[in-house]
Amino acid sequence: EAGVTQSPTHLIKTRGQQATLRCSPISGHTSVYWYQQALGLGLQFLLWYDEGEERNRGNFPPRFSGRQFPNYSSELNVNALELEDSALYLCASSLLGASGDTQYFGPGTRLTVL
Amino acid sequence: SQELEQSPQSLIVQEGKNLTINCTSSKTLYGLYWYKQKYGEGLIFLMMLQKGGEEKSHEKITAKLDEKKQQSSLHITASQPSHAGIYLCGADSSGGDADGLTFGKGTHLIIQP
Numbered sequence: 001e002a003g004v005t006q007s008p009t010h011l012i013k014t015r016g017q018q019a020t021l022r023c024s025p026i027s028g029h030t031s032v033y034w035y036q037q038a039l040g041l042g043l044q045f046l047l048w049y050d051e052g053e054e055r056n057r058g059n060f061p062p063r064f065s066g067r068q069f070p071n072y073s074s075e076l077n078v079n080a081l082e083l084e085d086s087a088l089y090l091c092a093s094s095l096l097g098a099s100g101d102t103q104y105f106g107p108g109t110r111l112t113v114l
Numbered sequence: 115s116q117e118l119e120q121s122p123q124s125l126i127v128q129e130g131k132n133l134t135i136n137c138t139s140s141k142t143l144y145g146l147y148w149y150k151q152k153y154g155e156g157l158i159f160l161m162m163l164q165k166g167g168e169e170k171s172h173e174k175i176t177a178k179l180d181e182k183k184q185q186s187s188l189h190i191t192a193s194q195p196s197h198a199g200i201y202l203c204g205a206d207s208s209g210g211d212a213d214g215l216t217f218g219k220g221t222h223l224i225i226q227p
Binding site: 004033035042043044045046047048056058088090092100102103104105106107108110 | 144145147149154155156157158159162164202204206214215216217218219220
């Protein structure tokens with residue numbers, strides 16, 4: 001069974017541009033989560049999508065947004081990129097989106113903002 | 115908001131030795147997850163603990179949850195080079211819907227041959 005997949009592996013953008021990151025969950029999983037892992041800040045929760053709806057977001061500005069498609073894959077968009085947006089972005093999926101439901105992570109997309 | 119403190123921050127252990135990593139929460143734990151990460155890569159799920167006193171093992175790794183102390187420990191027996199990496203504890207503090215997990219800053223484990 002395929003795990004969570006993310007694309008692209010690496011992304012290089014310049015300040016002010018927009019970045020789009022993609023995630024495909026494990027087959028059968030309906031919940032998708034996005035996390036940011038920036039140097040020195042640890043892993044921080046960004047967004048949670050379930051059944052096509054945004055269910056919760058972490059403490060990030062509105063220029064971080066996304067969506068979930070009918071096939072449960074998801075897209076993270078980061079507008080007006082800033083240097084501090086450089087980080088590893090991790091996507092995770094879970095079966096039900098319920099407390100106690102294990103989140104399985106993808107390999108991540110390394111975003112570099114120049 | 116919930117905070118998770120991991121200790122130690124880094125650990126250098128000789129191959130074959132045992133080691134323990136701790137994770138302490140500032141709030142009630144509804145679920146505690148342990149993950150392993152190779153630098154710059156995704157997280158590999160190790161195990162999840164939900165009930166106070168629960169203990170789970172997988173191969174040479176054992177995790178325990180002390181609900182009263184709001185603390186979990188991860189113990190590795192007879193460490194091997196394959197155990198090297200960053201160990202992260204994550205917690206679900208919502209008690210209901212699966213909001214995003216809160217993570218500790220990680221413990222960097224180096225295994226010396």
